[in-house]
Amino acid sequence: xxxxxxxxxxxxxxxxxxxxxxxxxxxxxxxxxxxxxxxxxxxxxxxxxxxxxxxxxxxxxxxxxxxxxxxxxxxxxxxxxxxxxxxxxxxxxxxxxxxxxxxxxxxxxxxxxxxxxxxxxxxxxxxxxxxxxxxxxxxxxxxxxxxxxxxxxxxxxxxxxxxxxxxxxxxxxxxxxxxxxxxx
Amino acid sequence: xxxxxxxxxxxxxxxxxxxxxxxxxxxxxxxxxxxxxxxxxxxxxxxxxxxxxxxxxxxxxxxxxxxxxxxxxxxxxxxxxxxxxxxxxxxxxxxxxxxxxxxxxxxxxxxxxxxxxxxxxxxxxxxxxxxxxxxxxxxxxxxxxxxxxxxxxxxxxxxxxxxxxxxxxxxxxxxxxxxxxxxx
Numbered sequence: 001x002x003x004x005x006x007x008x009x010x011x012x013x014x015x016x017x018x019x020x021x022x023x024x025x026x027x028x029x030x031x032x033x034x035x036x037x038x039x040x041x042x043x044x045x046x047x048x049x050x051x052x053x054x055x056x057x058x059x060x061x062x063x064x065x066x067x068x069x070x071x072x073x074x075x076x077x078x079x080x081x082x083x084x085x086x087x088x089x090x091x092x093x094x095x096x097x098x099x100x101x102x103x104x105x106x107x108x109x110x111x112x113x114x115x116x117x118x119x120x121x122x123x124x125x126x127x128x129x130x131x132x133x134x135x136x137x138x139x140x141x142x143x144x145x146x147x148x149x150x151x152x153x154x155x156x157x158x159x160x161x162x163x164x165x166x167x168x169x170x171x172x173x174x175x176x177x178x179x180x181x182x183x184x
Numbered sequence: 185x186x187x188x189x190x191x192x193x194x195x196x197x198x199x200x201x202x203x204x205x206x207x208x209x210x211x212x213x214x215x216x217x218x219x220x221x222x223x224x225x226x227x228x229x230x231x232x233x234x235x236x237x238x239x240x241x242x243x244x245x246x247x248x249x250x251x252x253x254x255x256x257x258x259x260x261x262x263x264x265x266x267x268x269x270x271x272x273x274x275x276x277x278x279x280x281x282x283x284x285x286x287x288x289x290x291x292x293x294x295x296x297x298x299x300x301x302x303x304x305x306x307x308x309x310x311x312x313x314x315x316x317x318x319x320x321x322x323x324x325x326x327x328x329x330x331x332x333x334x335x336x337x338x339x340x341x342x343x344x345x346x347x348x349x350x351x352x353x354x355x356x357x358x359x360x361x362x363x364x365x366x367x368x
Binding site (some may be wrong): 001002004007011018021033036037046065071072073074076077078079098104105106110111169171173 | 191256259
């Protein structure tokens with residue numbers, strides 16, 4: 001951030017009075033520009049003992065498999081965002097069930113939320129950001145070709161919980177030192 | 185938003201190519217400025233059958249009672265944010281337990297998360313944004329002087345769950361038409 005979005009003058013990166021963190025503050029109109037984590041909402045769509053994965057058509061992790069998910073938009077509930085992304089990325093018709101996983105990723109300031117979602121038909125097909133959509137049973141999951149740690153974790157929890165048919169909410173933090181583990 | 189934070193030129197509010205929502209887009213450098221919901225993280229601090237509430241010293245809802253909570257900061261996990269706010273607003277020492285309530289407030293583009301938190305001592309006292317900190321048993325809760333619907337909902341769930349000592353995660357949407365219900 002270099003310029004104030006309110007008045008167009010320059011900003012400085014300083015700790016405002018009464019605060020304890022540096023913020024971008026306008027040198028002219030004094031507006032404080034707060035920056036906060038973003039929420040990513042998505043679904044774990046399933047049919048019988050299989051789950052629906054999407055092969056990414058875009059960076060990052062193009063060509064790797066993911067669950068349908070994306071940034072929550074202003075004016076949306078988390079479940080509305082999860083449903084919208086499932087339609088946008090996989091054109092999948094689902095019945096949304098309970099929240100299943102919640103991840104904090106402080107190194108990239110993101111909060112992920114995945115809902116379990118029952119596929120109501122098998123008429124899914126790739127959206128614009130997806131190369132391929134496919135159902136996978138547990139032994140077919142391409143564990144080495146999953147796009148992000150939150151996908152691996154969610155699928156591991158799911159196939160651990162599936163035999164018991166009991167899906168408690170899993171809340172966890174994923175901390176990655178990006179200097180040592182750059183994401184290609 | 186009136187000016188581009190990258191180059192300082194003006195922005196227009198248009199639907200970018202390949203998108204389906206209006207965004208602020210720079211007329212000069214073409215940067216798209218996405219705006220997304222914010223996360224508020226907080227605690228429900230308890231001691232025996234009582235809960236800790238804070239009387240707000242700041243707007244909005246100055247003088248009304250709330251649970252310690254505030255905007256999640258970049259680089260934080262949701263539980264770190266909940267703990268930080270509990271210290272900032274109530275100087276309360278707690279042991280963080282499970283996530284308890286999750287609210288979507290699409291009319292103000294906020295996501296609230298509350299954790300149950302056991303007070304490890306009773307040495308709490310008001311922080312700068314708090315007028316008073318006090319423990320309340322169920323019959324003492326000032327139901328008509330609670331600051332926000334998410335506080336009322338979280339406390340109602342809690343006192344409903346307390347006799348069973350079983351606290352399942354409660355996820356819900358709170359939709360308010362602000363034109364009809366202005367917050368004073």
